[in-house]
Structure formats: C-alpha cells, structure tokens
Amino acid sequence: MNAARNPDEGEVSEAFVSELTNHQTAMLAFIRALMPGSSGARDLLQEVNIILWQKRAQFEPGTSFKAWSFQVIRYHLMNHRRRLASKGWLIFDDDLVERISPALEADPEELECRHQALHLCLSKLRPKDRALLQHRYASGAPLNDYAKVINRSAGTLKATLFNLRTALRKCIERRFQEQGIPLP
Structure with missing residues (x-):
C-alpha cells in the first residue's frame, strides 16, 4: 500500500x-x-x-x-x-x-560531543601538525614516505605524533570538563 x-x-x-x-x-x-x-x-x-x-x-x-x-x-x-x-x-x-x-554502542549525543571537541581541538593545531595527523590516520601511506617528503626523520614524526595525541586528549578532556560532560 x-x-x-x-x-x-x-x-x-x-x-x-x-x-x-x-x-x-x-x-x-x-x-x-x-x-x-x-x-x-x-x-x-x-x-x-x-x-x-x-x-x-x-x-x-x-x-x-x-x-x-x-x-x-x-x-x-x-x-x-x-x-x-x-x-x-x-x-x-x-x-x-x-x-x-x-x-x-555509545550514545549518539556523546559521539557528537566527542566529534565536535575533536574538530575544535584539531582546528587549534598548526597546519603542518594537522597535515601530519591527516597523513598518519587518513592516507594509509607509510610514515617513512611522508618523512622523506617533508625532509624529517620517521622517529621525529613518531615523537611529534605522540605529543599531538597527548595534546588532543588534554584539549578534549578540557572541553568535556568545561561542558560538564563526564569523561569517557
């Protein structure tokens, strides 16, 4: 019908x-x-x-x-x-x-809050740091290839990625605390 x-x-x-x-x-x-x-x-x-x-x-x-x-x-x-x-x-x-x-099976509202917090925190990074994260997590290409392109060592990039992940985690946690959202 x-x-x-x-x-x-x-x-x-x-x-x-x-x-x-x-x-x-x-x-x-x-x-x-x-x-x-x-x-x-x-x-x-x-x-x-x-x-x-x-x-x-x-x-x-x-x-x-x-x-x-x-x-x-x-x-x-x-x-x-x-x-x-x-x-x-x-x-x-x-x-x-x-x-x-x-x-x-996280709550969709919680996922959206996480997504917004990540987006805001990513926007605060330097363009070259966002480019490194984009390469590492979206391109699927080896980190060594990217290291050669930007003329840095893979070890340096790994250390930078570690620091970026730490900074993003802290930024997201601050956003959650500011909004009164319990940390996951």
Whole structure:
C-alpha cells in the first residue's frame, strides 16, 4: 500500500527516515569499530541503509531504533566478514565481535560531543601538525614516505605524533570538563 492511500504509512516512513538520518554518525562509528582498518566503512553504511529501508516495516515505533539498527549491522557485518574470509582476508572472529559490540554502542549525543571537541581541538593545531595527523590516520601511506617528503626523520614524526595525541586528549578532556560532560 502506498503512502498516498494510507497516511499512517507516510507518517511511519517519515519517522523512520528521521531515525535513520539521526543515527548515521553512530552507525558509521559502530561499523568502523567492528571493521577496523576497513576502508569501505561508508560503503558498508550505505548497504546497511538499504537493508534497514527494506526492513523498515519490521521496526516498531517507540522502541530503540539504535538497538534495532545495530543488530542489523551486526548481522550484515558477520555476512560481510564471512565473504572476506572466503577470499582469504584475516578478520575478527564473529564471537569476538559479539562480545565487544555492546561496549561500542555509545550514545549518539556523546559521539557528537566527542566529534565536535575533536574538530575544535584539531582546528587549534598548526597546519603542518594537522597535515601530519591527516597523513598518519587518513592516507594509509607509510610514515617513512611522508618523512622523506617533508625532509624529517620517521622517529621525529613518531615523537611529534605522540605529543599531538597527548595534546588532543588534554584539549578534549578540557572541553568535556568545561561542558560538564563526564569523561569517557
């Protein structure tokens, strides 16, 4: 039955889209936590979005969308990991994922606060320090290659990264304390 003939279904779809949209950041973080090192987290999120849309009639309004969607994510990623394993990829065991996944289900508001604090703290760094962090955590290229490009030793860059991580952690902790948010 289409939404034009049944206004209740349109309301359910609208509420569902709202829930789906509001949980994208948390869902992506959950996927990344369950598939560390995977460059395809956003692709997996899109696959999950399609599955969630197809299963939207199974979602009961008034219940936790996050819990329901995270369960769908777990099953989808188990199947995805099985496909990777069949191709010879080294992956987490399903049992391990089931044991650690409840700890990864952080509150979306808390994730957003962390994200905002990190963004603010990163903006306070010098451009060359942000570039080093970007290279280390986003490019996937070896640190030695970057060291050659900027004419510094890899050891110096490792020490700089250590200091940057410490400074970011302290900055984020200060932001949390200023906002009265308990530290994770």
